[in-house]
Amino acid sequence: MAPCLVLLILLSACAQPTTDIPPGYRNIDLDKSGEAHLIGYWLSAYLDPPGDPFEAGVVFESDGSFFLAARDSMQYKAPDLMPLLEHETIDWAVFSAFITETWHDAVGHPRSIGEWVEIEGDWRDAEGWMRIPVKGTMSPHERVVHVRESSVRAAIAKRAQSGELIYPLGTLFVAEHVEGDVVMETTIMWKRQQDAWDYVSYDVDGQRTDRIFKEPEPLHSPIQCLGCHVGNRGFEPERSFPRQVAAGPNGERYIGVDEASRDPVVTSALNEHMRRSDTILGLYATVYLSRVRTRVLSGSGSSSDSLLLREQDIPVDSQAS
Numbered sequence: 001m002a003p004c005l006v007l008l009i010l011l012s013a014c015a016q017p018t019t020d021i022p023p024g025y026r027n028i029d030l031d032k033s034g035e036a037h038l039i040g041y042w043l044s045a046y047l048d049p050p051g052d053p054f055e056a057g058v059v060f061e062s063d064g065s066f067f068l069a070a071r072d073s074m075q076y077k078a079p080d081l082m083p084l085l086e087h088e089t090i091d092w093a094v095f096s097a098f099i100t101e102t103w104h105d106a107v108g109h110p111r112s113i114g115e116w117v118e119i120e121g122d123w124r125d126a127e128g129w130m131r132i133p134v135k136g137t138m139s140p141h142e143r144v145v146h147v148r149e150s151s152v153r154a155a156i157a158k159r160a161q162s163g164e165l166i167y168p169l170g171t172l173f174v175a176e177h178v179e180g181d182v183v184m185e186t187t188i189m190w191k192r193q194q195d196a197w198d199y200v201s202y203d204v205d206g207q208r209t210d211r212i213f214k215e216p217e218p219l220h221s222p223i224q225c226l227g228c229h230v231g232n233r234g235f236e237p238e239r240s241f242p243r244q245v246a247a248g249p250n251g252e253r254y255i256g257v258d259e260a261s262r263d264p265v266v267t268s269a270l271n272e273h274m275r276r277s278d279t280i281l282g283l284y285a286t287v288y289l290s291r292v293r294t295r296v297l298s299g300s301g302s303s304s305d306s307l308l309l310r311e312q313d314i315p316v317d318s319q320a321s
């Protein structure tokens, strides 16, 4: 080999950021905290079956940097990710545009609210759903959050074993943002995997959308949905519950439940808003168990109501309140 060619090869090897990055790999540089988690969370859906992209050899880490595998291994491991290889570096702008464009279809989320209703039943009318109106941080509209009572009961049962409210697989939260009788938009959290929720949003016509109304800037769905749910910020009106809270920048703030659903003993026992178990921010277990405790204290509770409270170490005598 000619000496200058050897020199050229040596020089080009030196120019690589790290020595063990094979050709064709692409640097993923999102410039965000928790980058490995974000990459794992968003890219798992593109594998068949869905799974950890690091374990599957689709993404790997070297010296704190992340890389997407080259075309030859990608085309059979995760072909739907191949458009990302067209970019020299996969930065946040490239990554978030790609996720917004393709992620819902990779997961298989319904394109319309009508399809959800076919699968799950009509949460507005069906028996067995909790419906909690709230006006708070996420939207200037009033939201009505719907969740099956059986899902909340299952999370409460989990707390008796593990100390954490963990919702079962398949749990669906539907938050309808309402003005009068009109559902302006709908946001959904759906527990598809054991330790992660999917986020999906729908517009006034019930069609999937990538924008949710918020001022001064809209929320970008689903890419900005994780922020508040996985962080550790406290939010009103949840933080002040069971007390009412003063109006905020978008007018009044409230959780629209009656006195029977606002028990201070239950609220502080669960401390649901600050623990934000399972990344859920509303006070569903608190409201459910408050209702149970109100029944027990008023003498109309069943023996299983009392048992449920005892299992949670929540006092059943009125002296505690």
Ligand code: HEC
Pocket (backbone or CB within 6 Å): 134, 135, 136, 137, 138, 139, 143, 145, 173, 174, 175, 187, 188, 189, 199, 200, 201, 212, 219, 220, 221, 222, 224, 225, 226, 227, 228, 229, 235, 236, 237, 279, 280, 281, 282, 283
């Ligand atoms: C600004 C912070 C913030 C962002 C960003 C955010 N949420 Fe929320 N979300 C909340 C808070 C706070 C609650 C508790 C109920 C309330 O106050 O509306 C909540 C509740 C929910 C609920 C009901 C279940 C629960 O955790 O109580 C759903 C469903 C939901 N959000 C979906 C979404 C979707 C979809 C997106 C992205 C479009 C999103 N959220 C982005 C703050 C946020």
